[in-house]
Structures are given as C-alpha cells and as structure tokens.
Amino acid sequence: MTIQGTGTARPAGRPRSEKAEKAIIEATLDLIAEGMGVSELSIEAIASRAGVGKTTIYRRWSSKEDLVVDALATLKAPLPPLAGVSVRDDLITLLDAMRAESGNRRGRCVMNIAMSEADRHPRLTERFVQRAVEPRRRALREVLERGVASGELRPDLDVTLAMAILSGTMMWQSKWGPADGLPEDLAERVVDVVLAGMAPPAG
Amino acid sequence: MTIQGTGTARPAGRPRSEKAEKAIIEATLDLIAEGMGVSELSIEAIASRAGVGKTTIYRRWSSKEDLVVDALATLKAPLPPLAGVSVRDDLITLLDAMRAESGNRRGRCVMNIAMSEADRHPRLTERFVQRAVEPRRRALREVLERGVASGELRPDLDVTLAMAILSGTMMWQSKWGPADGLPEDLAERVVDVVLAGMAPPAG
Amino acid sequence: MTIQGTGTARPAGRPRSEKAEKAIIEATLDLIAEGMGVSELSIEAIASRAGVGKTTIYRRWSSKEDLVVDALATLKAPLPPLAGVSVRDDLITLLDAMRAESGNRRGRCVMNIAMSEADRHPRLTERFVQRAVEPRRRALREVLERGVASGELRPDLDVTLAMAILSGTMMWQSKWGPADGLPEDLAERVVDVVLAGMAPPAG
Amino acid sequence: MTIQGTGTARPAGRPRSEKAEKAIIEATLDLIAEGMGVSELSIEAIASRAGVGKTTIYRRWSSKEDLVVDALATLKAPLPPLAGVSVRDDLITLLDAMRAESGNRRGRCVMNIAMSEADRHPRLTERFVQRAVEPRRRALREVLERGVASGELRPDLDVTLAMAILSGTMMWQSKWGPADGLPEDLAERVVDVVLAGMAPPAG
DNA sequence: GTGTAACCGAGACGGTACGTCCGGTCTTCCC
DNA sequence: GGGAAGACCGGACGTACCGTCTCGGTTACAC
Structure with a gap:
C-alpha cells in the first residue's frame, strides 16, 4: 500500500x-x-x-x-505602522486610519452589519469584534500606556476613558459626521483636547 | 345651494x-x-x-x-428639562438622557435601522435625523453657546468639535460600551475632560 | 292624529x-x-x-x-290544468309540464341549486321541496289514485313505485337526456310502459 | 458520440x-x-x-x-361483475351498484358537481360523462341487447327508452328517494315493471 | 483505466410574503 | 328609511423568491 x-x-x-x-x-x-x-x-x-x-x-x-x-473573518486588519516616537502622532495616525476604514463604502457596510445584526446574530458580531475591533482597541491602549510609562501622559490617566472618547468621536463622526461639516483634521484636534483635558493639571 | x-x-x-x-x-x-x-x-x-x-x-x-x-417619525423627542444654571450640569443631563434612550431595546433597534439602512433608504434616515438627531444636536449646541456667552466656556470654543466629542463618546459607548466596562458616570467624566481640554488656557 | x-x-x-x-x-x-x-x-x-x-x-x-x-319561495308552481278524463292523458300532461319546466334555463339552474346545495344549505332545499316538489308529487299521486279508484289501474298498484319511475325518468332525462337522443314523446312512452307493466296481468 | x-x-x-x-x-x-x-x-x-x-x-x-x-378523471369505474346468465339478474346487479355509488357521500358530491357545474364548466362535465357515465350506459345497453338477441326480451324493444327508465328511476331516487320511503328492492321492482311493460304482448 | 467523490447546472420541493381583488360588514353623509 | 360612498377585516388569488433537495452529466484526483 x-x-x-x-x-x-x-x-x-x-x-x-x-x-x-x-x-x-x-x-x-x-x-x-x-x-x-x-x-x-x-x-x-x-x-x-x-x-x-x-x-x-x-x-x-x-x-x-x-x-x-x-467571510468577515477573512477581512484582515492591517493596522498602520506607528512611528513610535510621539504619543500624539501615533494616536493621530491610528485615529485617521480608523476613520478612513469606516469611511469607504466597504468599511461602512461591514460596520453596519456588525452593528445592526448584533442582536440577531451574536456569533457574527463576536467574530467581527475579535477580528476587527480588538486589534485596534489593543493598539490604542498600547500607545496610551506607552505615553503613561514615558511620562508623556499623566500617570493616573484613565486609559479606558480616553479610549472611549477617542474612538467614539472618530467612529461616530464616520457615520454622521459628513453632514456636520467636521474638519479634516478631526483626529488631531480631538487628540489635543483629550491630551489637554487629561494632562497633569498644572505642572 | x-x-x-x-x-x-x-x-x-x-x-x-x-x-x-x-x-x-x-x-x-x-x-x-x-x-x-x-x-x-x-x-x-x-x-x-x-x-x-x-x-x-x-x-x-x-x-x-x-x-x-x-413610524419612526412618531417617536417623540422628549428632551429632558435643563436646569439652565450650570453648563456642566446641563451637559451631563443631556448626555445621560441620550445614553438612556439608546440603551434600551427599542432605542437600540431604532438606532440600528437608522444607521444600517442609511445607504439603502436615504429618506428614512433623513427623516430620522430630522426628528431625533437634530433636536438633540440643537439642545447641545445651545447649552454650549450659552456657556460661551456667559463666559463659563472660553470665547473661542470650537462648538462643533465639542459636540462631536461629547455625542460621539456617548453614542458609541451605548453600542459597544457595555462590554468595555465603562463607568456609570461616563457623562460626567467626558464633560470634565472636554471642559478641561477646552477651557481657557490661562484663566 | x-x-x-x-x-x-x-x-x-x-x-x-x-x-x-x-x-x-x-x-x-x-x-x-x-x-x-x-x-x-x-x-x-x-x-x-x-x-x-x-x-x-x-x-x-x-x-x-x-x-x-x-327568492326561491316566490317561485310559484303553476301546475297545468288536467282534463280529468283519461288517467293516461293526465299523466302525460303532468310529465310533459315537468320536463318543460326543468328544461329551460331558469328551471335547470334552480334545480341545480336545490340539488347541489342540499348538503350545505338544508333550509334552502327544504323550502324548495315544499314549494316546488311537493305540489307536483301530490298531483301525480292524485291522478294515480284516481285511476285505481276508477278501475283504470289495477287495484294493487304500487303508487309510490309508479311515481318513482315516472318522475325519475322525466327528471333524469331533463338533465342528461338531450345528449341521448331521446324522443319528444318520452312522456307518452314511459306512461305506456308503466301502465303496461303494472296493468292487471291477464284480464 | x-x-x-x-x-x-x-x-x-x-x-x-x-x-x-x-x-x-x-x-x-x-x-x-x-x-x-x-x-x-x-x-x-x-x-x-x-x-x-x-x-x-x-x-x-x-x-x-x-x-x-x-381529479374526477381518476375516479375509476369498477363496474360490478355480471353473472351473464339472466338478463333480469344482471340488470338488478347493475342498478343496485349505481344506487350504491351515488348513495355515499363522495359519490353524491361528485354527482352534484358534475350536474350543477355543467353549465359553467362544460369540459368538466364532459370528462365526467366520458369516465363515469358512459361505461355504465354501455354496460346497461349491452345487457339489454343481449336479452334481445337471446330472445329473453322482445325483438323490437326500445333499448334507449328502457335505459332512460331504468337509470332515471335509480339515479333520481338516489337523490330524492331517501325521503320518499322507497323500498330497498327498488332495482328489482323497476326491472320487473319495465320487463313486464316491454315484454312481447302475447307470448 | 477505473472508481470515487466533488463539481456544475437545472429544476422541483415546501414555505413565506407579496400586492391585488373582492366579499360581507359597518359607518357616515345626504336626500 | 333609503341610496351612495367608502373604510373595515378577512381570505384567496397568482407570482416571486428563498433555502433545500435531488437529479444528470462532468471532472479531477488516487489507485
């Protein structure tokens, strides 16, 4: 044989x-x-x-x-390369990438499915979260924690809160923003606000 | 006759x-x-x-x-009454109301429809925006502008940006937040961050 | 008043x-x-x-x-006048009238209703029987019994059987007969057969 | 190829x-x-x-x-087997079978349809006649003609008339008979009447 | 080769919803 | 009271499409 x-x-x-x-x-x-x-x-x-x-x-x-x-699982998540120098720059890079991805047709539709079918098809959403959401969330967290470690951000920074503000602002605007006349440099601006609002109070 | x-x-x-x-x-x-x-x-x-x-x-x-x-048009928009004293309190009230509305089942489903059908059924989304989104947006803008007028907020405040951050954070978290362990007092916190990050630089 | x-x-x-x-x-x-x-x-x-x-x-x-x-109840039953002389002639008159009535369109349709709706609408059929069937049946029976009394028919004549044969033949042929090439003088012939078949055997 | x-x-x-x-x-x-x-x-x-x-x-x-x-065409026509000895017996067998078939529920309803829809749906009736009526008519005719050939019936017998009387009596009574108190042995009786009424006058 | 199994196409299967029609009932106006 | 009009609910229409299933014929590999 x-x-x-x-x-x-x-x-x-x-x-x-x-x-x-x-x-x-x-x-x-x-x-x-x-x-x-x-x-x-x-x-x-x-x-x-x-x-x-x-x-x-x-x-x-x-x-x-x-x-x-x-099908959704085959969607790879090519995160943009981060310079790794300035926390501010890396955040802006990340956020702009997120906006770009959810801004084009394909990204928007995938997003729609993931969101609107969440109740009826939990496995679908779960897989989407695992493949698409988590990597970005992780990257964001790493940058923020690097900033805390390097002293660029205040040591008691509420990382979770910062993430919620940053990603929420970007994702929400990718849905409703176009009609609102939000500026092109939204990423930059929101990062600055968050950094300012969360910076060590005085010195 | x-x-x-x-x-x-x-x-x-x-x-x-x-x-x-x-x-x-x-x-x-x-x-x-x-x-x-x-x-x-x-x-x-x-x-x-x-x-x-x-x-x-x-x-x-x-x-x-x-x-x-x-049907969506009949969904009334009972905005919460605002105390009208402190801008910070009014913002928190507004944001918490928004979160509550999109938090229950009905609100979430309506939201899903409005978002995911946007491409296929523009008239539907348009009507939803007009009846549900605009009133909230207007209320938010009024509070912020009142703060500017009263000097509680810096005169050159970027109202549009502030709105994007505030509403984006709240709405986004009403979708994905529950799994993220975001705190109950999210509204309060994000308002503080925005106010701090946008406060008059010196005094 | x-x-x-x-x-x-x-x-x-x-x-x-x-x-x-x-x-x-x-x-x-x-x-x-x-x-x-x-x-x-x-x-x-x-x-x-x-x-x-x-x-x-x-x-x-x-x-x-x-x-x-x-509506059916208004259908009157104008029985033909009987000469009252010869039993044979009276029978032929009656039977020809029956055939004529069920031969035209209206009679045939009424008949159809009465027959095919019998199961579903018993009251309807009952009324039809009472108004249309019974009078004819009664007339037929009277003629036959008159013949028995007068000696024109054998004394032990089975009146019920004779009625069944006479009316059955006429009514059935008014339904299926036209295609069978039955003669015009069917009434006369069937009466003769019945009278012959039921006449006193020898003398 | x-x-x-x-x-x-x-x-x-x-x-x-x-x-x-x-x-x-x-x-x-x-x-x-x-x-x-x-x-x-x-x-x-x-x-x-x-x-x-x-x-x-x-x-x-x-x-x-x-x-x-x-659907009606699938209704088979299982004619009863005829002994083939006595014409009288064969006729009785045939007529009793006809009465039995139109006596049960299914037979009665099929009959109703075939009759009452005749005007509106000629094709339907035509098919019914061809499948159900004709075979029986043919069988009846054959028995009668056999009787003529064998001398059991008079040579100048009006076969068509005999058929009309025999089948008319039986079918009509299957519709209206039950209420008339007609006897169980109706077939036998009507056959005898017809044979007597149509028998060779002298011998 | 030969055999096995997956391939494709085609089409029937049961089912659900479609948008329409119409019937009997109900409700309102106007005479 | 009587007519007209029209909305009401319900039921059936004939169509379309879906997901499933069942075939026939073909193709690609392993023996």
Whole structure:
C-alpha cells in the first residue's frame, strides 16, 4: 500500500475547489459592500455572482450566517505602522486610519452589519469584534500606556476613558459626521483636547 | 345651494379609522423593537400584529419604507428639562438622557435601522435625523453657546468639535460600551475632560 | 292624529319600499338563472343589479341563504290544468309540464341549486321541496289514485313505485337526456310502459 | 458520440414528485367530498390539505378547473361483475351498484358537481360523462341487447327508452328517494315493471 | 483505466410574503 | 328609511423568491 502515513489522509474523489471557495467568499463580501444586510443577502445571489452552483455553497456552509461569519473573518486588519516616537502622532495616525476604514463604502457596510445584526446574530458580531475591533482597541491602549510609562501622559490617566472618547468621536463622526461639516483634521484636534483635558493639571 | 364654502368638505363614505392607524404604527415599532430590520419587516406581520387587514395598510402607505418613515417619525423627542444654571450640569443631563434612550431595546433597534439602512433608504434616515438627531444636536449646541456667552466656556470654543466629542463618546459607548466596562458616570467624566481640554488656557 | 288604532301600529320613519324588495328578489332570481350557485351569488352583484344599496339588502335579510330561500319561495308552481278524463292523458300532461319546466334555463339552474346545495344549505332545499316538489308529487299521486279508484289501474298498484319511475325518468332525462337522443314523446312512452307493466296481468 | 437515440430524454433537474401529485388529487377529492363546490374549492386549501406548496399545484395545472377535471378523471369505474346468465339478474346487479355509488357521500358530491357545474364548466362535465357515465350506459345497453338477441326480451324493444327508465328511476331516487320511503328492492321492482311493460304482448 | 467523490447546472420541493381583488360588514353623509 | 360612498377585516388569488433537495452529466484526483 502506498498510503502515506502522514496525518489526515486525502479523502477519495475530486478535491474541493479552492477557487470556488474564494469566489464565494469574495462574492459575499462584494454583496455586503453593496449594502446588503444579512437578510438581503441570498445564497442564490451569492452563487450566481460567484459563478457557482447553490449546492457548492450548501456543501460548505450549513447556513448563511456561517458563511458571512467566515467571510468577515477573512477581512484582515492591517493596522498602520506607528512611528513610535510621539504619543500624539501615533494616536493621530491610528485615529485617521480608523476613520478612513469606516469611511469607504466597504468599511461602512461591514460596520453596519456588525452593528445592526448584533442582536440577531451574536456569533457574527463576536467574530467581527475579535477580528476587527480588538486589534485596534489593543493598539490604542498600547500607545496610551506607552505615553503613561514615558511620562508623556499623566500617570493616573484613565486609559479606558480616553479610549472611549477617542474612538467614539472618530467612529461616530464616520457615520454622521459628513453632514456636520467636521474638519479634516478631526483626529488631531480631538487628540489635543483629550491630551489637554487629561494632562497633569498644572505642572 | 347650501354647501358651505368651508375648506375641504368631508369626503363621502366611512372615514378612516384613527385607531387602525395607531395600531399599525405601534405594531411596526413593536416589530422593529424585536430586532426586525426593514427587510425582515413584512406587511403581513404588521397587519396581523395590529389586527388589521393588509388593505388598510396599503390604503395609507404605498410602500413599506413610507410606513417605517412615518413610524419612526412618531417617536417623540422628549428632551429632558435643563436646569439652565450650570453648563456642566446641563451637559451631563443631556448626555445621560441620550445614553438612556439608546440603551434600551427599542432605542437600540431604532438606532440600528437608522444607521444600517442609511445607504439603502436615504429618506428614512433623513427623516430620522430630522426628528431625533437634530433636536438633540440643537439642545447641545445651545447649552454650549450659552456657556460661551456667559463666559463659563472660553470665547473661542470650537462648538462643533465639542459636540462631536461629547455625542460621539456617548453614542458609541451605548453600542459597544457595555462590554468595555465603562463607568456609570461616563457623562460626567467626558464633560470634565472636554471642559478641561477646552477651557481657557490661562484663566 | 290620524293614526288608526287598528292592530299593529306602523313603525316610525319611512316605511320600507316594496319596490326595492321586489327588485332584490328579481335580481337574485335573475342571477341564479344565469347559472350562479349560492356561493357565486354576491350581495354586491344583487344590489347592483337591483339598483339598490347593499345596506338595503342587509337590513332585510341577515344572510345570503335567507335571501335565496325567500327568492326561491316566490317561485310559484303553476301546475297545468288536467282534463280529468283519461288517467293516461293526465299523466302525460303532468310529465310533459315537468320536463318543460326543468328544461329551460331558469328551471335547470334552480334545480341545480336545490340539488347541489342540499348538503350545505338544508333550509334552502327544504323550502324548495315544499314549494316546488311537493305540489307536483301530490298531483301525480292524485291522478294515480284516481285511476285505481276508477278501475283504470289495477287495484294493487304500487303508487309510490309508479311515481318513482315516472318522475325519475322525466327528471333524469331533463338533465342528461338531450345528449341521448331521446324522443319528444318520452312522456307518452314511459306512461305506456308503466301502465303496461303494472296493468292487471291477464284480464 | 454515444448518445442513444431513445425516445424523450429525461429533462434536467429534479423530477416531479409522483407523491405530491397523488396527494393533490386526493386532497381535491377529499374537499369535494366534504361538499365543496368548484368555486368554494381554493387552491390554498388543497395545497394545505395535501401538504404541498401552491407552486407545486400551479406547475401542473393551469387552472382550478383543469385540476378538478383530472381529479374526477381518476375516479375509476369498477363496474360490478355480471353473472351473464339472466338478463333480469344482471340488470338488478347493475342498478343496485349505481344506487350504491351515488348513495355515499363522495359519490353524491361528485354527482352534484358534475350536474350543477355543467353549465359553467362544460369540459368538466364532459370528462365526467366520458369516465363515469358512459361505461355504465354501455354496460346497461349491452345487457339489454343481449336479452334481445337471446330472445329473453322482445325483438323490437326500445333499448334507449328502457335505459332512460331504468337509470332515471335509480339515479333520481338516489337523490330524492331517501325521503320518499322507497323500498330497498327498488332495482328489482323497476326491472320487473319495465320487463313486464316491454315484454312481447302475447307470448 | 477505473472508481470515487466533488463539481456544475437545472429544476422541483415546501414555505413565506407579496400586492391585488373582492366579499360581507359597518359607518357616515345626504336626500 | 333609503341610496351612495367608502373604510373595515378577512381570505384567496397568482407570482416571486428563498433555502433545500435531488437529479444528470462532468471532472479531477488516487489507485
């Protein structure tokens, strides 16, 4: 017998097509980017867009939600590189990146799904938080704590509060801001306000 | 002839039932509060929940979107009464009210709809902004401007920026905050940070 | 006052219009004659045909069935005059009249209703039997019994059986006969068969 | 190429379910047996009773009438076996079978439909005649003609007339007879009357 | 090769909702 | 009271689409 002893033996028959899998995921993300909510998304539309039979989808995922979860999971989180010199600069870099991501169509739609389906599809939101929210939150926290450690920020800084203000301001404005005439340099300004408001009181 | 010249004469036939109209609106809001998005909402479910024939709905609204628009429009905006003494106290009152409103189930669901359907149903969002967002925004602006006028806030305060920070922080946290362990007195704290960060530099 | 004290006092208000009542009944019979079954009959159609408001019908009959019952009840049963001489001739006269009545459109439709609605609307059928079937049955029986009494028919004649054969043959053929090429003088022939088959055996 | 030239190739896709087809027909007959006329029959009720989607019905029949036609067509006509010895016995057997069939609920309702819808749905009636009426008529005629050939009946017997009397008596009584107190052995009696009335005059 | 199994396409399945129509009832106006 | 008008609820219509399932025919690998 020539069955190699290595781990999982390849199952008999034609192997599943990676191409089909990718096409399905891509089609799903495309449709999401076009503003489809989870319920507007139809397997039929995905299959058609991916050039794939409905069966092929059904063979891989047992429900639409599973598919969307997997699709969102492929969204990588390329955090911007931080200079690591000035805390202020790094914060601005981070916040501008966040705004940019949630500002374009795709980001906004993914955001919508993650938020509005939170009640009905907890697993979906959970996965999104884990893949997209947490990394950014962690980066933000690290920068702030670095500032505390380096003395650039006051030692008793309420990091959690600062994070809430910074991210809240940016994310909220990416949703409603455009209509409000908020300035381009919003990141810079809010960082300054927070740093000023949280700076050591006098000296 | 004795036809009175007064305005629009009452049309012939049985008049439309106000009760039915209210029941329909209420049913719609109920279903929204149960997490239905606009596309999950079905006229049939609304009719059944309201104890009303489908025709009675179609007679009044030509599309589901129109109905939802009207339903959201009935959400009144009972802003909390402001003491009008201290700007700081008034801000805290306002922000806490905002958080409370978006914290309960109904508020959260309405919020979800308004946000996630923004792209697909602009009229819906527009109406929501006009009825729910604008009044709050205006109230916030008035308090801030009063502070400027009274000298409680620095004269060159960037009111728009302050509003973005205050409302962004509160609204964003009403969505993601619960999982973050943010404190109960968030409103108080963020107001203090903003006031400190925007206070007249010297005195 | 000129209200006469006689019997039932006339109720206040405008008296009901007899004309409307007749028009409604007539319209109902018309529609039935056009082949409508009880369920195809609609109050709306009746009202429209009678030039009457739906209310006016609803005020008088509490259900469609009641109305149809009353309408059928107005169908009079003008039995043909019998010469009273020969039993054979009288039977032929009766049977030919029956065939004529169930042969024209109106008679056939009324028949259809009476028969097919028997299960669902027993009161309707009951009324029909009482007004239309019974008189004919009675006439038939009288002629036969007269023949027995006069010696024209054998004394032990089974009157019930004779009636079943005579009326069954005529009525059944009025339904299915036309396609069968049955002769015009069917009545005469069947009477002869029955009389022959039931005549005193030898002398 | 090895594509065989054999007949009609099986069409692509999932084949239609015979089970569904049968269930639909059965449900239709059930509802008819419950006294539904053609207009009371609703596709929705049939679908629900058959445990089938409405599409599954519409895929097969384009109209309610077509469905009913097919349903009635499935009613088989199991004529009773005839001994073939005595004409009199065979006639009695046939007539009793006819009475039994139109005596039970299902038979009565089918009869009602066939008769009362004759004007509105000629195709329906036509099919019913062809499937149910004709075979019986043929059997009756054959027995009678056998009697003529064998000398058991007079050679100049009017077969058509005899058929009209025999079937008319039986069918009519199956409708109105129960209330008339007609005897159990009606078949026997009417056969005797007809044979007597049509027997060769002298011998 | 041959076999196995996944592939694709097509189409029927049960189900839900659609928007329309119409029927019987109810309510109001005007004569 | 009577007519007209029209809203009311309910039920069925025929259609569309969805997710599922079931086929036939094809393709890619491992033996």
